[in-house]
Amino acid sequence: MTHDPNTYSAIAEAGEVLKRRSRSERVWLVLKKAPMTAWFGMVIVLSYFCVALLAPLIAPYGEAQVFAEPYAPWSVEHLLGTDQIGRDIFTRLIFGARNSMGIALITTLLSFAIGGGLGLAAAIDRRWLDQALSRCVDILMAIPSLIFALMLLSIFGSSALNLILIIAVLDSTRVFRLTRAVAVNVAVMDYVEAAALRGEGLGWIMRREILPNIMPPLVAEFGIRFCFVFLMIAALSFLGVGIQPPTADWGSMVRENASLIQFAKYDLKAAVTPLLPAAAIALLTVAVNFIVDWFLHQTSGLRDEK
Amino acid sequence: MQLIVSTILRRLALGLFTLLIVSFIIFGGMSLLPGDFSQAILGQAATEETVAAFRKEIGLDQPAITRYFNWVGAIFQGNLGTSFSGRSGTGQTQAREVAELIAPRLSNTLFLAGVTALISVPLAIMLGLLTALYRNSVFDRTINAATLTTIATPDFFVAYILILFFGSLWQVFPSLANVDATMSLGERLYRISLPVMTLCLVILAHMMRMTRAAIISLLASPYIEMARLSGASQREIIFKHALPNAWAPIATVVAFNLAYLVVGVVVVEVVFVYPGIGQLMVDAVTSRDIPVVQACCLIFAATYIILNLMADIIGIVTNPRLLHPR
Numbered sequence: 001m002t003h004d005p006n007t008y009s010a011i012a013e014a015g016e017v018l019k020r021r022s023r024s025e026r027v028w029l030v031l032k033k034a035p036m037t038a039w040f041g042m043v044i045v046l047s048y049f050c051v052a053l054l055a056p057l058i059a060p061y062g063e064a065q066v067f068a069e070p071y072a073p074w075s076v077e078h079l080l081g082t083d084q085i086g087r088d089i090f091t092r093l094i095f096g097a098r099n100s101m102g103i104a105l106i107t108t109l110l111s112f113a114i115g116g117g118l119g120l121a122a123a124i125d126r127r128w129l130d131q132a133l134s135r136c137v138d139i140l141m142a143i144p145s146l147i148f149a150l151m152l153l154s155i156f157g158s159s160a161l162n163l164i165l166i167i168a169v170l171d172s173t174r175v176f177r178l179t180r181a182v183a184v185n186v187a188v189m190d191y192v193e194a195a196a197l198r199g200e201g202l203g204w205i206m207r208r209e210i211l212p213n214i215m216p217p218l219v220a221e222f223g224i225r226f227c228f229v230f231l232m233i234a235a236l237s238f239l240g241v242g243i244q245p246p247t248a249d250w251g252s253m254v255r256e257n258a259s260l261i262q263f264a265k266y267d268l269k270a271a272v273t274p275l276l277p278a279a280a281i282a283l284l285t286v287a288v289n290f291i292v293d294w295f296l297h298q299t300s301g302l303r304d305e306k
Numbered sequence: 307m308q309l310i311v312s313t314i315l316r317r318l319a320l321g322l323f324t325l326l327i328v329s330f331i332i333f334g335g336m337s338l339l340p341g342d343f344s345q346a347i348l349g350q351a352a353t354e355e356t357v358a359a360f361r362k363e364i365g366l367d368q369p370a371i372t373r374y375f376n377w378v379g380a381i382f383q384g385n386l387g388t389s390f391s392g393r394s395g396t397g398q399t400q401a402r403e404v405a406e407l408i409a410p411r412l413s414n415t416l417f418l419a420g421v422t423a424l425i426s427v428p429l430a431i432m433l434g435l436l437t438a439l440y441r442n443s444v445f446d447r448t449i450n451a452a453t454l455t456t457i458a459t460p461d462f463f464v465a466y467i468l469i470l471f472f473g474s475l476w477q478v479f480p481s482l483a484n485v486d487a488t489m490s491l492g493e494r495l496y497r498i499s500l501p502v503m504t505l506c507l508v509i510l511a512h513m514m515r516m517t518r519a520a521i522i523s524l525l526a527s528p529y530i531e532m533a534r535l536s537g538a539s540q541r542e543i544i545f546k547h548a549l550p551n552a553w554a555p556i557a558t559v560v561a562f563n564l565a566y567l568v569v570g571v572v573v574v575e576v577v578f579v580y581p582g583i584g585q586l587m588v589d590a591v592t593s594r595d596i597p598v599v600q601a602c603c604l605i606f607a608a609t610y611i612i613l614n615l616m617a618d619i620i621g622i623v624t625n626p627r628l629l630h631p632r
Contacts, residue, residue, distance in 0.1 A: 139331070142324045142614075144569045147587075147606040154591040154599045155335045227458060234460050235573050239588045254462060258577075261466060262481070264474035271470060278463035285458040293454075 034294055041290035048284055052098040059091040064246040071260070074269045081273055084256055089273060092248040096277060099243060100250050101284075103164060104230040110168035111229070112222060115175025120206040122176070123183035124192075134180070137173045145170045149236060158241045163233065171229055178221050182214045216299035223292035227285040234281050250277035313622050321615040328607050332600050333374050381604070387597040404601045408583060412605065414485065415575070415582035418498055419567050422505040427560055430510050434517025434559075439544075441522065453511035461570055465504040465577040472500060483578040501578045508570055513563040520555035524548055554621035561617030565610045 021029070034042075051058060060079070061067075065087065072082040079090040122130040140148075145167075152166045186192065192209050200209075236242030237251030245252065257274035264271035380387065387404050437446045456464070473481030479499045489497070524530065525548060533547045572584035579585070583602055590598035 139324060139327050142328055142611050143331070143603070143607045144565065144610050146569045146572060147603055147610075150572075150587060150591050151332065151335060151599055151603045154594050154596065157594075231460050235462070238460075238462050238573065239576055239591075241588070241591050251460075254466070258466065261470050261474055264470055271474060275463070275466055275470065278460060278466060282455075282459040282463050285460075286455055289454060289458045 030298065037290040038294035041287040041294070044283060044287035045291065048097055048101065048287075051094055052101050055094050055098040059094045061088045061091045063091065063095040063248050065091070071270070073267065074273075080276065081270065083253070089253070089257075089276070092253060093250075093277060093280065095248040096250045096253060097280070099247055100230065100233065100237075100281075103160060103243065104226060104233055107164045107168045107171070107229045107233070108222065108226045110164065111171040111225065112175055112218075114168065115172030116179045116218065117206075118172070119176040119179025120183050120210060121202065122180050123187045123210070124202060124205060126184075126187075130180075133176065137176050140170065140173045141177075146232060146235065149232065150239075150241065153236070153241050158236075158244060160243060160247070163236070163242055167229055167232060171225060171232075174228075175221065175225060179214070179218065182217050183210050186210050186213045216295075220292050220296050220299070223288050223295070227288050230281065230285060250281050253277040310622060314619055317615065317618050317622065321611060325608060325611055328611065329378060329604060330374070332603050332607070333377055335596070335600065387601070389598050390593075390595045404597050407586065407598065408601055408605070411581055411583045411586050414580065415571055415584060417494070418501060418505070418575075418580065418582060419564070419571055421495070421498065422502050422509065422567060423564055425502065426506045426509045426513065426563075429506075430513035430563075431517055431556060431560075433510070434514045435521060437514070438518045438521035438525065449514070453515050456507055456511035457515070461504065461508055461573045462577050464507055465500070465574055468500050468504055469577075472503075481578070483580040485581065498578075498580065501574050501580055504574050504577075505567060505570055509563050509567055512566060513559055516559040516562070517556060520559060521548070521552060524552055524555070550624065553624035557620035557624070558617045561613045561620075565613045568606055568609050568613075 067078070067082055067086040067088065070082060070084055070086040072078050072086070074081050078088050080093070081089055083089055083092065118133055122133045148170055149166055153162065156162045156166070187210060192205060195205050195209050233242055234249075234251035237249045238255050240252070240255060242251060243249040254274050254277050260274050261271050377387075385403075385405060389402050389404055389407060433449065437449055440446055469481045472479045480497055481500060483498045483501050485494045485497050530543060530547055533543050538547070571582065572588065574580070575582040575584040576588055583605065587599060587602035587606075589595075590602065
């Protein structure tokens with residue numbers, strides 16, 4: 001604001017300050033102060049999402065289109081060469097973004113719906129419901145989740161739906177723990193008690209009284225859980241029991257082309273090819289971690305130094 | 307002393323109970339199988355009689371509770387059942403005992419995990435202590451950024467990068483870790499150098515960050531400040547005041563990461579074609595060889611539970627507050 005010194009009015013200036021900033025202005029102010037790492041993370045995540053959404057438009061070929069030459073080198077028509085049965089790797093990388101991220105996102109959302117809902121309910125109803133759910137979660141968490149997932153997949157068979165359900169249920173135990181822990185502190189507040197006395201139901205108290213107050217840690221946890229789920233699905237696919245071919249997926253792509261690494265001395269480009277999907281996974285999870293780190297600093301001033 | 311013993315006993319009982327429930331869950335998996343799986347395992351050529359005989363052999367004609375106790379009883383005698391693979395529809399079977407399949411592989415996995423733990427645990431605790439003491443220095447920040455990146459990276463990515471550099475570009479280490487019982491110790495150590503490096507990098511990052519966080523939160527507590535105000539030297543504060551209380555969090559960190567190692571081992575064994583129990587489990591999952599999966603799962607889960615139990619007990623034993631109850 002520039003003021004003409006001759007016509008300065010204190011009342012006018014005070015009046016200006018009172019004008020409230022709109023939501024978008026406030027968001028922009030916070031974003032402007034974000035550190036480089038957070039910006040880097042946001043740019044990466046956004047571009048991944050664009051690629052995932054526009055996959056059929058960007059990709060030069062079809063997802064499972066097979067060409068004559070398997071293990072073709074990098075060239076103009078096959079930007080990153082072809083894989084073991086002659087599918088274009090660049091195309092599969094792009095479709096892989098859509099499949100891997102889509103499945104991970106659905107799984108994380110589902111695990112938050114289960115874990116978050118039950119966690120809130122346990123925090124409000126501290127009697128038998130809390131006891132029963134907490135003990136169940138203790139037991140489920142006593143088995144390492146990758147091992148548990150492997151066992152369940154061997155029983156139910158590996159399909160995309162089974163993968164989503166199994167990992168969502170296993171992961172919801174962690175969400176339950178966190179939601180319950182933060183919600184317990186809010187559930188004893190006077191305004192929650194007032195709502196209960198007013199006669200509001202469990203659903204209302206969960207949604208309108210407690211949830212808004214525990215949003216920041218949950219949002220941060222969402223980012224972290226997304227990374228975990230993503231890495232877990234990638235690991236399972238890499239082991240050959242996750243997302244099944246011909247669906248393009250980064251984890252299984254690494255496995256299918258891994259033997260190319262042996263030829264690093266003769267053709268470095270070919271040897272790097274199997275690392276590209278793995279690098280894509282790593283870049284995404286690092287980016288999400290950067291955003292979560294910054295978000296935690298923003299919302300709670302949570303720092304490890306005193 | 308009384309208090310410590312009773313706390314430990316309670317914790318032990320809880321651990322046993324957890325193990326019991328877990329064994330129940332793992333066993334329950336078998337009952338969830340779709341009904342036609344005997345046919346799938348024995349192949350299309352299987353006759354009615356062989357299918358019936360197979361169902362009888364794995365006890366599907368008995369109630370679940372009887373089968374559970376038979377299964378648990380057999381495990382205590384070291385009998386883990388018979389593998390599903392190698393069975394044929396004609397009734398003759400070359401199926402092997404699960405225990406016989408697992409025993410050599412289990413010792414291989416323990417060897418790999420043991421070497422990794424020997425290297426990574428002291429290194430991680432030392433680095434964690436140093437970064438906590440020189441907090442926010444360039445050293446601390448560099449290590450933090452590096453570990454954050456390692457944590458967010460899939461295990462197999464680290465493994466393949468190591469293979470690319472040390473196994474393929476400069477061929478200093480073998481990129482396949484195929485060991486067998488006839489090799490000398492030195493030869494075996496050389497063969498597993500890349501898997502150990504991979505596991506160390508992954509574990510180190512986790513363990514170091516957790517040690518650092520534990521020490522920092524400890525150094526921020528009021529009694530440390532009190533000691534500092536009363537004029538104690540830095541060395542005295544660390545060794546006399548901080549360390550006795552730090553054993554519990556450090557033990558938790560170590561146990562947590564050794565448990566993490568149990569899981570990490572699966573992926574790393576597959577990458578390096580190491581004949582360990584993790585690879586056996588993945589193969590069994592692919593071929594849906596349920597008895598092998600169950601046995602591997604039980605071993606992994608038991609290791610995990612016992613490690614966590616040990617961390618808790620170390621925490622109880624070293625807790626100075628429990629030694630002097632009010």
